[in-house]
Amino acid sequence: MPRNRIITDAIGIGVGVASYGVSFGALGVSSGLDVMQTMTLSLFMFTGASQFALVGVIAAGGSSFAAIITAFFVGIRNFAYAVSMNDLLRVTGLKKILAGHLTIDESTAMALSHKEKGAGPFAFWTTGISVFVFWNLATLLGALAINIAGDPQALGLDAAVVAGFLALLWPQLKTWRLRFLAVASALVALFAFGFTPAGTPILIAGIFAAVVTLGMRE
Amino acid sequence: MWATILIASLSTFMLKILGYFLPESLLSHQVAKKVIAVLPIGLLSGLIALQLFTTKDAFILDGRIVGALSALGLLMMRAPFILVITISALITAIGRARGYWA
Structure with missing residues (x-):
């Protein structure tokens, strides 16, 4: 099993996601959330598109209800991922909860792309953990940086958000x-x-x- | 704000967990498959349109359009994510600083 290759790939994906995490941190704080609230989303919601959607609706002046529902529906694909990952991982108890939390685009895609015996679950866990660590560190960095850097509009961050959504949508x-x-x-x-x-x-x-x-x- | 964040986090978390406790047969249903595939497309498209063309209460055209068009061009050229975001922000910001657009 190409463990080293999987670990290298997982770290690479983590670094890629980090760039996105920095934008999320910056956007969260510039939409009126504080650093703690922005971090709570990255730690506990932990699904980028839903996080961006939630913050996007809040920034647009939408109600709490609209924000929650939008985040929920944007995240519905994770449910489909979870069903297929459950079939692959065959975990029980607390590990099931942990696997659930790490079930996102990246971990699922990596798990499905490794058909070798036993490699799928290894790819899932390595990628999930890597993305979790990088995503949260990056969010913190972005949230703190925007506190210092100031005007998000002068930095073109409002355009960056749209670009981020386009990048999420385009592959679909x-x-x-x-x-x-x-x-x-x-x-x-x-x-x-x-x-x-x-x-x-x-x-x-x-x-x-x-x-x-x-x-x-x- | 905290309530919104916690309820939203819990509900998206439940989505993931639920998938580990339900039988796969439920998802193989054609209607479920189709909805799960296109719902994010509709929501994201709507979100992009609003982020791009509106403020809190009015329609608007500003530098974001330029940023979005450059992002779209870069995506078509298969540019990596970080490049798409950075360049679109940079172009929008430079144009604003020079007074080309709002």
Whole structure:
């Protein structure tokens, strides 16, 4: 089993995620959370897209309810990951809870990409732990740095947030049908923005995407 | 604010844990598969649109558009994540400092 190779890859992924973590830390604090609150999200929510979504809705002036629901639905893919990781890891008791917490895009992708005997679980745990450590250190760094650096807008951080979301979305748009769906959902959100409370346009866009997909024939 | 953070953290955590306690047959359902695949696409697209074109209560066009377009270009060229974020922030910030856009 290529243990060394897996460890090197896991650290590499951790370092890559760290760049993103710094932006999250900075964004959290510039959206009105304090350092402790921003860190709580990285430690206990520990799923980047949901964290960004939560902070994004709060920054846009959305209600708590809208923020929570959006974070929840953005994180729903982790549920699918968990089901397949449970099948692979076969853990019990406390380890199940720990595995659950570490079930994210990166750990799942690494586990699934190692088909050699026994390598999948090793890749899962190594990547999960690596990302957890790097993600949290990076969040702290970003949160403290923005406290010192000041005006997030002058630094172009508001654009960086949009760029971050685009980078999350882009790999999911593999077909033209999905790209079209993404643009349509964006338009629906902007349309809803005119007459619904803050935060809800995002939910409406999500529901729109789901309903349209279920309504389409293969 | 704390309540929002704790409830949201707990609910996303439960999503992960629940997957370890439910049978796989539930997820192999076609409707569940489709919804799980496209829901994040719809939500993220909506979020991007709002972050890009609105403030708290009005529509707006500013330097973020330039940042987003450069990010999109970099993504199409398969640039790494850190580069996409940094360059889009940098371009937006430089243009603002020089007064090209708001």
